[in-house]
Amino acid sequence: MGLKPPFIIIGMHRSGTSLVTKILEKSGIFMGVIKDHNFEAMHFLSLNQQALWAAGGSWLQPIVPKKIHHRTIPAKELYREHFRINTLGQRLQNFWKNPDWGWKDPRNTFTLPMWLELFPNAKVIHVYRDGEEVARSLKKRNNKPGEVYDARLNNLDFNRQLWQLYLEQARSYENLGHRYIEIDYADIVAGNKVAIAKLEKFCNRKLVGLFAQYAR
Numbered sequence: 001m002g003l004k005p006p007f008i009i010i011g012m013h014r015s016g017t018s019l020v021t022k023i024l025e026k027s028g029i030f031m032g033v034i035k036d037h038n039f040e041a042m043h044f045l046s047l048n049q050q051a052l053w054a055a056g057g058s059w060l061q062p063i064v065p066k067k068i069h070h071r072t073i074p075a076k077e078l079y080r081e082h083f084r085i086n087t088l089g090q091r092l093q094n095f096w097k098n099p100d101w102g103w104k105d106p107r108n109t110f111t112l113p114m115w116l117e118l119f120p121n122a123k124v125i126h127v128y129r130d131g132e133e134v135a136r137s138l139k140k141r142n143n144k145p146g147e148v149y150d151a152r153l154n155n156l157d158f159n160r161q162l163w164q165l166y167l168e169q170a171r172s173y174e175n176l177g178h179r180y181i182e183i184d185y186a187d188i189v190a191g192n193k194v195a196i197a198k199l200e201k202f203c204n205r206k207l208v209g210l211f212a213q214y215a216r
Helices: 017-026 042-054 075-083 088-097 108-118 131-142 156-179 185-189 193-203 208-214
Strands: 007-010 102-104 123-128 180-184
Touching (some): 007 017, 017 123, 017 185, 042 075, 042 108, 123 156, 131 156, 156 180, 180 193, 193 208
Parallel strands (some): 007 102, 007 123, 123 180
């Protein structure tokens, strides 16, 4: 039995990707054993950072890494790390369950070509949010105790330009066809049943009740 294609969540920071990840995990799509407070699987986050740094970028200066900058770790090894599969018993249990899985990191927006090389049938979920809301949210988080500070994020124009870069890159994957979906944060927090139904069909999961419970 081969690896199931993962769900890869992309989109600008402060766009609702954490909410979507939380709800998908509640629905039964496994999003990683070790995640940070933003629901980002730490091993994928680390590899994304490494690829961006190798290319001379970062999440604040995003760039699509060239193939020479890709982190070449076998797909099966990444999968085992995602589930923390260490013993034969764990491997057998995972083999029979064959769970749906995926991960979230806004950096995926620029490193997605790297992941599609390893998981060519991956399904991509782009979470979109209004640019002005994102710009203000970035500035607010930037001045929150405990968060990483960067003076550039206090400039709303900088934040808007950064949002535009992420949006254009995320929408460049529309050519994936039926393996790509864009969802609007405003729709899902408002409980828009048409929008949520599209995501349900894409993920083959019941989500309306979960959004009603957690999107508040």
